[in-house]
Amino acid sequence: MNEQLHHGGQLHEAARRQGIPPDRWLDLSTGINPLGWPVPAIPESVWRRLPEEGDGLETDIRRWSSAPGKAGCVAVPGTQSVIQVLPRLRDRCRVGVIVPGYQEHARCWALAGHTVVAIDEDKAHQSDNWLRELDVLVWINPNNPTARHCSRERLLSWHRQLRQRGGWLIVDEAFLLPDEAEHSMTVAADHPGLVILKSVGKFFGLAGVRAGAVIGDPEITAGVAGLLGPWALSGPARYVMQRALKDQTWQAANAEQLRSASNRLDTLLQAHGLPATTGTALFRYVLLESAGHIAAALEREVVLVRRFASPPALRFGLPGDESQWQHLNQALARALAKSRLTSSAQ
Numbered sequence: 520m521n522e523q524l525h526h527g528g529q530l531h532e533a534a535r536r537q538g539i540p541p542d543r544w545l546d547l548s549t550g551i552n553p554l555g556w557p558v559p560a561i562p563e564s565v566w567r568r569l570p571e572e573g574d575g576l577e578t579d580i581r582r583w584s585s586a587p588g589k590a591g592c593v594a595v596p597g598t599q600s601v602i603q604v605l606p607r608l609r610d611r612c613r614v615g616v617i618v619p620g621y622q623e624h625a626r627c628w629a630l631a632g633h634t635v636v637a638i639d640e641d642k643a644h645q646s647d648n649w650l651r652e653l654d655v656l657v658w659i660n661p662n663n664p665t666a667r668h669c670s671r672e673r674l675l676s677w678h679r680q681l682r683q684r685g686g687w688l689i690v691d692e693a694f695l696l697p698d699e700a701e702h703s704m705t706v707a708a709d710h711p712g713l714v715i716l717k718s719v720g721k722f723f724g725l726a727g728v729r730a731g732a733v734i735g736d737p738e739i740t741a742g743v744a745g746l747l748g749p750w751a752l753s754g755p756a757r758y759v760m761q762r763a764l765k766d767q768t769w770q771a772a773n774a775e776q777l778r779s780a781s782n783r784l785d786t787l788l789q790a791h792g793l794p795a796t797t798g799t800a801l802f803r804y805v806l807l808e809s810a811g812h813i814a815a816a817l818e819r820e821v822v823l824v825r826r827f828a829s830p831p832a833l834r835f836g837l838p839g840d841e842s843q844w845q846h847l848n849q850a851l852a853r854a855l856a857k858s859r860l861t862s863s864a865q
């Protein structure tokens with residue numbers, strides 16, 4: 520469990536494998552917005568001074584996420600940092616983690632000595648019986664990679680049940696778009712035992728800056744801040760995150776643009792004979808027995824996609840410009856023809 524997991528984005532490894540330099544690749548292996556928020560020049564003083572909480576970033580995060588004033592809110596170096604420390608805030612307990620899903624949650628809870636119970640995403644919606652044996656539940660909304668949304672009513676009901684025995688509900692909203700407020704749990708972020716994770720890596724396309732937020736039960740968010748220690752989020756990251764969150768115009772235009780790109784990707788994949796996909800605005804997910812063969816064939820066409828073993832599936836991120844769309848189109852045609860999989864994929 521202490522092994523490093525792979526999540527896509529290992530472009531340099533693929534480049535070495537194929538002997539093709541990284542800048543020639545079409546990397547669709549992550550769900551990161553290829554047309555991210557345009558980062559402005561960062562003032563010299565931001566580089567020189569220690570980061571300060573008095574810069575108002577936390578207030579801006581609350582406003583952006585509609586979190587109530589009583590909720591805790593801490594800016595963090597990526598939601599991954601929170602995923603890593605949350606398990607240290609509880610005595611050993613039973614933790615349910617959505618499967619399939621972002622595997623870091625299960626890895627980190629298990630690493631801290633908790634008992635991790637895999638909760639099948641499909642079955643979870645059929646009854647609540649499985650919840651009885653849990654102290655903590657981690658849900659990803661929308662899920663990565665299946666893209667499935669869970670209603671706020673259901674999450675609130677799970678939270679109520681967990682709360683009756685001092686349990687926690689952790690909702691990872693890394694892939695939720697700002698205009699999907701009806702799904703977000705941040706409006707209830709002042710409820711005890713509720714924790715919500717927000718990332719600026721995906722929709723804002725700022726994965727490299729390592730910034731995000733933990734919002735929710737103030738005791739838990741303070742515990743996270745304590746474990747992360749002082750200056751966990753760099754000054755430049757705070758500066759960039761604050762301005763990106765305030766840029767409502769860009770956010771509205773971008774959400775629309777991403778949805779249309781995601782629909783275009785779905786149409787393209789189906790035109791090449793792949794089965795219907797599910798997806799968020801940032802990626803498409805295809806269940807496919809031959810996922811491994813197709814991923815390998817695409818790699819030979821200098822396209823990197825994310826492959827999942829169980830269930831066998833592929834995840835395609837969005838191309839960023841017309842030449843990348845063409846690259847993908849041609850690569851799909853050649854890869855599927857070469858591996859003679861077009862017919863079996865239909």
Ligand SMILES: Cc1ncc(COP(=O)(O)O)c(C=O)c1O
Pocket residue numbers: 526596597598599600621659663691693694717718719720726729730731
């Ligand atoms: C569902 C989910 N949550 C959280 C993360 C961590 O993202 P970050 O640390 O960039 O906020 C990822 C990364 O891929 C993810 O897929």
